[in-house]
Amino acid sequence: MARARVDMFGSSPGMGSALDVLVPDGLQPWDETAVAAHARDTDAHETALVTSCAERTFETRIFHPDGESPFGTHSLAGVAAHLVASGRLRPGSDPVARSTPDGLQRVWTDGHRVRVPFHGPAVHHGVSIGPGLVSRYADRAIESGVGRRFTLVRVDEDPRNLPAPDLRLMRESGLSDLTLFRWDRDRRHVSARVFAPGFGFPEDSGCLPAASALAVAVLSLDPASHGVPMVVTQVTARGTASVFDCVGSVVGGTADLEVAGKVWAVDRW
Known part of the structure; x- marks a missing residue:
């Protein structure tokens, strides 16, 4: 093999x-x-x-x-x-x-x-989560995505400077995933930390569908972003960084996006 x-x-x-x-x-x-x-x-x-x-x-x-x-x-x-x-x-x-x-x-x-x-129904609406998960930002939680929804919380600071959500509390709350993100409109840049224990990733280094969900969130929060490229960087407390170039639109409740990036060959055996 x-x-x-x-x-x-x-x-x-x-x-x-x-x-x-x-x-x-x-x-x-x-x-x-x-x-x-x-x-x-x-x-x-x-x-x-x-x-x-x-x-x-x-x-x-x-x-x-x-x-x-x-x-x-x-x-x-x-x-x-x-x-x-x-x-x-x-x-x-x-x-x-x-x-x-x-x-x-x-x-x-x-x-x-x-x-x-990514083409399909655009999901974007507020959702209630426990205040113990993201302290003062709990009232900013949304569900967003293309067909499949992710739970996102918009924050004001670098997500790396915030504590990771308690995975036990996430399980007890029925949350499979939780993403903290900051949108810098001037730089057209999203910085995000993705926690997805329900999908097997306590802290995800680079999630393609989460990048599409973040793009939908930005398009919904900032209508001027339609058709304008943006960069999504998913970071971790371990110092890793994954980069996604996203562009697209949401029209009539339908998302039409393209997410691009690079895959590196590391080893063969």
Whole structure:
């Protein structure tokens, strides 16, 4: 089985979300137990097992240390970039796609740069959360996203200077995720910290769907941002930084966005 590690969206190699990509060799069967063991033992944030790969489409199963995950969008860009860079998928001007029971998830990549479209119902409305999670900012909580909603809280300072929310309180509140973000309109820049224990990430180094949710939030809070590029930087207390270039609009309740970034090849074994 071929194994590789990529860094998704880091400002430089090692600064983003680490993903291990496992690709079985030809006719050799893969062992689910061994894949799950790898996911438990690795220091990568996720392990993606490529179960099918031909022409311009692929299928994956995603594993975390505590088991298999039903969520494949987080790893979409990393897997696609690796498969194109390693010659397993044909590059070209058209996107490649991850095949899912709900349809195709498309991504354009040359093996390093990636561009992912998000199109669907725009979610943006206020939500109530416990004041113990984000102290004085609890009344600013919103749900935002493209189809799938994320819980976001707009703050006034660098999110790295704020305490992380209590993960136990998040579980007790039924919150799978919570993102603290600051929007700098003059610089057209979002700085965010993403906490997603419900998705297997106590603090997420680089989340593609969260970046799209942050873009929807900015478009809803600042209508002048429609069609104007913005940068979303997801930071952590560990000093990492993932960078997403976002542009799009929300019209008639429908979001039409493109989120772009870079995937770095880190290692193969």
